Amino acid sequence: MTDTLRILGISGSIRAGSYNRSALRASAGLAPEGMDIDIFDLARLPMYNGDLDGEATPPVVRDFQSRVRTADGLLVATPEYLHSIPGVLKNALDWASRGGDNSPLLGKPIAMMGCVTGASGSRWGQYHLRQICHATDMLPLNRPEIYVTDVRNKFDDAGNLTDESTRQAIRELLGAFGLWIERLR
Ligand SMILES: Cc1cc2nc3c(=O)[nH]c(=O)nc-3n(C[C@H](O)[C@H](O)[C@H](O)COP(=O)(O)O)c2cc1C
Numbered sequence: 254m255t256d257t258l259r260i261l262g263i264s265g266s267i268r269a270g271s272y273n274r275s276a277l278r279a280s281a282g283l284a285p286e287g288m289d290i291d292i293f294d295l296a297r298l299p300m301y302n303g304d305l306d307g308e309a310t311p312p313v314v315r316d317f318q319s320r321v322r323t324a325d326g327l328l329v330a331t332p333e334y335l336h337s338i339p340g341v342l343k344n345a346l347d348w349a350s351r352g353g354d355n356s357p358l359l360g361k362p363i364a365m366m367g368c369v370t371g372a373s374g375s376r377w378g379q380y381h382l383r384q385i386c387h388a389t390d391m392l393p394l395n396r397p398e399i400y401v402t403d404v405r406n407k408f409d410d411a412g413n414l415t416d417e418s419t420r421q422a423i424r425e426l427l428g429a430f431g432l433w434i435e436r437l438r
Contacts, residue, residue, distance in 0.1 A: 258288045258434055261324035265331025265342035265367075265378075267296035270412065272368040272404040273330040276423070279414035280328060283423045288431055290328060293320055301347040314348050321349045322357035326434050327391070328427075329365045333378030338385075350389050358389040362437055364430040366399035366423065368407075374400025394433045397425050 262281070264274040281290040297313050305311060310318075321327065331342050350358050365382055367375025379398070386393040399422050401407060407416035414420055 256287070258325045258431055259323070260284070260288060260290045260326050260328050260430075261320050262290045262292040262328045262330070263295055263342070263345060264292075265295075265329065265339045267294065267341050271332075272370075272401075272408055272412075273332055275408055275412035276330045276366060276368050276401070276414060276419075277328065278412070279420065280330070280423050280427060283420060284427050285424075285431055288427060291320070291324075293317060295341045295345045298341075298345055298348060301344055306351055317345065318349055318351070318357050321361065324361075326362040326364065326430060328430070329363065329382065331365065331367050331375060331378055331382065332369050333367060333373055333375040336373075336377035337381045338378050342382075343385075346385055346389065356389065358391050360437075361389075361391045362394065362430070362434045363391045364394040364426055364433070366401065366426060368401040368404045370404055372402050374402045376400050392433075392437060394426075394430050397422065397429060399423065399426055 262277040264277050266273045277292055284290050331338055350356050365379055367379050369375050401419055407419055409415050
């Protein structure tokens with residue numbers, strides 16, 4: 254990589270003990286040299302409301318939109334809710350999508366992973382996220398895919414990712430993401 258890649262990380266779960274939030278935190282430590290991962294907490298965003306879209310857009314939303322715009326790529330860690338993505342993640346993408354031909358999401362490289370307590374590994378949720386990439390013209394990394402199942406046995410009580418195969422999968426995802434961003438430049 255030629256210069257530092259600045260990645261914005263967002264978690265589809267905002268609960269304090271979220272495994273997805275923990276996976277993002279772990280990612281920051283597993284990123285290759287030359288990649289920085291900055292995490293934005295989606296709990297800060299209000300619900301999308303067309304009346305607030307424009308002159309009245311709250312400063313926190315403007316800050317989020319600007320961070321998305323200036324990031325070299327988006328990294329999403331998300332659980333699956335009802336075989337889709339959680340409302341908090343959809344809400345964030347709704348806000349970030351605004352701006353028409355100047356939307357911060359247009360042409361934005363994105364990589365994703367998901368952690369769930371069950372066996373789906375967030376597979377359906379991630380497929381819905383890929384549909385949203387189509388709608389917003391984001392450029393998703395297709396492979397590797399990361400579907401983390403049975404998460405209770407992969408993190409310790411402090412939220413540290415202890416499962417070595419998941420740690421390695423994240424290293425590989427981030428390495429591929431760096432190459433993907435370089436290739437798109
Ligand atoms: C409203 C709701 C819907 C859910 N739907 C699914 C689902 O469709 N598939 C699945 O595997 N897990 C589902 N789950 C379980 C979550 O994916 C699981 O709790 C996950 O670990 C939460 O992630 P977190 O630890 O980052 O908060 C659902 C949980 C909630 C609260």
